[in-house]
Amino acid sequence: MGASTMNIEESFFSISWFFSAWVRLMEYHTRKKEVLDSARLGPRRLIISPPTDAGIPLLVQANAQGTTELLCFSDRNERKARNYSKKKRMDALTTQVKPFFKIPAADNTVSVVYANCFFDFCVDVDFNSIIQEIWRVLEPGGVLFAVYMAPPSGYRERGWEWTFARFRFLSHGCHPVTIVPHLIQGGMQILKDIPAVKLGFPIRYTVSEKPVHVV
Numbered sequence: 698m699g700a701s702t703m704n705i706e707e708s709f710f711s712i713s714w715f716f717s718a719w720v721r722l723m724e725y726h727t728r729k730k731e732v733l734d735s736a737r738l739g740p741r742r743l744i745i746s747p748p749t750d751a752g753i754p755l756l757v758q759a760n761a762q763g764t765t766e767l768l769c770f771s772d773r774n775e776r777k778a779r780n781y782s783k784k785k786r787m788d789a790l791t792t793q794v795k796p797f798f799k800i801p802a803a804d805n806t807v808s809v810v811y812a813n814c815f816f817d818f819c820v821d822v823d824f825n826s827i828i829q830e831i832w833r834v835l836e837p838g839g840v841l842f843a844v845y846m847a848p849p850s851g852y853r854e855r856g857w858e859w860t861f862a863r864f865r866f867l868s869h870g871c872h873p874v875t876i877v878p879h880l881i882q883g884g885m886q887i888l889k890d891i892p893a894v895k896l897g898f899p900i901r902y903t904v905s906e907k908p909v910h911v912v
Contacts, residue, residue: 704820705797706770708869709747713777716814720751723895724814727844727902728752730893731811732759734904738840739808743768743800746813748778754785756811763808765790770797798827802834810834810841817845817874824876828883835907841885843903844893848873853897873899880905 712719720728732755735742740763744753748769757765767782767790769775775794782790793801800807810831816824831841849855861868877890885905893900 704870705815705818705822706774708818708871709770709774710777711869712747713749713774713781716747717749717751717781720814723898724844724893724900725751726895727893727900728755728813730902731756731813731842731844734889735759735809735811735840735842739836739838740764741807742766742809742811743802743807743834744811744813745815746811747818748774749781750813752813753781753790754787757787757790761789767792768800769794798822798830800830800834804833805836807834808836808839810839812841813844814871815845816843816876817871818869819874820870820872824874824879825883828876828879828885832883832885832907837907838909839907840888841880841905841907843876843901843905845876845901845903846871846873847892847899847901848875849899850892851897854894854899857898877903884908 742760742763742765744756744767767778769778769792772794775792778792795801849858858873861871877887880887886908887905889904891902893902
């Protein structure tokens with residue numbers, strides 16, 4: 698396990714005890730957006746997020762007629778996910794454990810990928826290789842939803858950035874990132890890229906699609 702892998706695995710494990718409350722307070726509106734925006738999409742869906750994301754039950758329930766999988770980067774995070782799933786009675790959710798960053802799916806077989814609080818926890822990682830792997834598994838017309846901490850644009854947002862950089866015990870490595878250029882470079886078409894700021898926290902909501910006809 699490389700340093701970057703350990704960083705995100707450790708981060709997801711460390712925040713799991715409070716992350717559900719964080720999402721309910723700060724990011725729940727973005728998970729509702731995902732439910733609405735993915736309502737007409739295909740049935741095989743993959744979630745890449747901390748294991749106790751309060752939005753997972755929403756996404757699973759919204760895909761009741763399909764299959765929803767949660768990707769975990771270690772056995773201990775999978776145990777966290779299973780315990781949370783049992784607590785929330787998410788019988789339809791399955792978990793997969795793979796090292797960072799491999800997705801256990803064949804080419805062109807996944808309809809939707811939800812990457813929530815994922816990119817902003819990646820430290821010293823090549824986003825292009827991550828997007829290439831997501832591209833590989835997405836079916837033509839498949840969609841990637843991403844919610845992440847974006848570069849700040851105002852005083853309150855810069856305050857959050859300073860706080861997260863100064864107090865690592867709060868952020869556990871979460872930091873502002875920009876992913877749109879990497880998505881475009883990877884061949885994805887941007888459908889939405891909008892701010893979703895809550896209480897001054899600089900959240901970004903980005904939706905991109907793998908073209909049906911790949912050039």
